[in-house]
Amino acid sequence: MPELITGPWDAVSADPAWLRSKPGIKWASAAPGVLPAWVAELDFAIPPAVRRGLADLAGVGDLGYPAWLEGAGTPLREAFRDRMAARHGWSPDPAQTREFTDLNQALQAVLHVATEPGDAVAMHVPGYPTFLRTLPKMGRRLIPVALDHGRDGWSFDAARLDDAVAASGARTLILVNPHNPTGRVLTPAELAAIADVAEARDLLVISDEIHADLAYAPAVHVPFASLSARTEARTVTMTSASKAFNIAGACCAVAHVGSARVRDGLDRLPPDLLGRIGSAGVIATLAAWRESDPWLTTVLTTLAANRGRLGAALPEGIGYHEPEATCLAWLDCRSLGLTDPAEFFLRNAGVDLISGSSFGAGGEGFVRLNFGTTPAVLAEICARMRQAVETLR
Known part of the structure; x- marks a missing residue:
């Protein structure tokens, strides 16, 4: 090669x-x-920093059980907080962050503990196919909320979301921002309008923000949970270094779980049910976020x-x-x-x-x-x- x-x-x-x-x-x-x-x-x-980190890990010759298995999570929890604080002025509590292999696992775990078969889940369409396929496989009802498509591009209509949620009884929204596939970065006004709907309809918001580091100026990514303490308390923010830093095969992601109800549900799962992320994924992600x-x-x-x-x-x-x-x-x-x-x-x-x-x-x-x-x-x-x-x- x-x-x-x-x-x-x-x-x-x-x-x-x-x-x-x-x-x-x-x-x-x-x-x-x-x-x-x-x-x-x-x-x-x-x-280069990711390659060095992985090479150093192999050079040490230790791929045994990592020390964090007996602690309070991996170093990713603090690294995620530091990155959010530096880039977005938001300091998520590391104690509320959990590790996953990827965002699909995180979404499915959250849906498993936060919803029941037959529950309605709202999501904007067109939308990420893997998320769309997840809902029927888990027995959840997709409530599609159409994006507007006009001369100037794609936009999110909070009133349409509110109508869809009210008609269906949905208590969960999957929000993808930056949006896949349209590439839209929601404005603070759009996010605030969605937050108002979430507050009024008591929605759990599962926010996929995996493409946040691939935003182009003048667009600015705003984490949904950063809008207010009340919004953070009903939001699960999912992200990974996999897209921006090209390390999807490292199989490493984090989710800040602002909802106490969802945190409790996740922590009640059998401890090995979801498996564990490996040392290489943690090392690669830390090198990406801290040095790259x-x-x-x-x-x-x-x-x-x-x-x-x-x-x-x-x-x-x-x-x-x-x-x-x-x-x-x-x-x-x-x-x-x-x-x-x-x-x-x-x-x-x-x-x-x-x-x-x-x-x-x-x-x-x-x-x-x-x-x-x-x-x-x-x-x-x-x-x-x-x-x-x-x-x-």
Whole structure:
């Protein structure tokens, strides 16, 4: 395998074979000749501090049971508080933070202790497919709340949320901010309006904020729980370094559980039911949060430029609003008249995207494209898509 050098994308631009040599699902599962742009994973070498931390762990030669098994949680609890305080002026109590392998496990654990089969759970759509699939598998009723889509992009209507909650009796809201797939970063006014609904309807808010570190200026991420003490007390804030720092395989996440009822429910679970995160995941996350922001700044510069490149290079007829966060573009292909645009581009362009129908109501005719790659790969993706669209004309 080619050596992974320190630059966020130098390794892949200098040696394209590096991408296909990686064992991760994105490139390892791609058929020959296909360019994968589906899963939310960056095509950049991981931060140098993360590599050093993992190398040091292996160099010590100790992968035994970590010391924190007998203590009050991992060092991630304090690291999460420090990061939130430094970046957002919010200091979540480490005693209220819990560790998980990823956000999907955290969501399912919270739903397990906080809701019952048959309960209604509200969520904005189009929405993250894995969360949408979780609800019926757990016997919960999805209450879809449609986003507004206009000339200027996507917006959240608090009155529509209130109506949906009132009609369904939902007592839980899954909030995804920054939003996947649209890339919206909710404004303080939008968050305050949602908080008002949560207060009036006594909602538990499960807030997925995993893409917070991938927000582009002038957009500013505001943690939902930071709005007020009352809001924090009804919120579970879930996050991970996995997206921004490209370490999803480390399987490490945290959730600040502001709700005492949910904390009590989680703490009553059998202690080994959810398993435990490993030393490598903790080391990687600590190195990401504490030492890798210069790397992140460079990556954000690259991603921000890719947003513009994408808009300039997409085929005519595809609608696109530059995302305010994430490495994901939500592309409106409805004018092309295709039954399934993702299937069309895979078959005719060799570009693997996610079908909008996976994102629930309102996703039909859309595709999600990951632009977290090198400019050269992105240019090839767009060129292939343009050529495929030309065949329709």
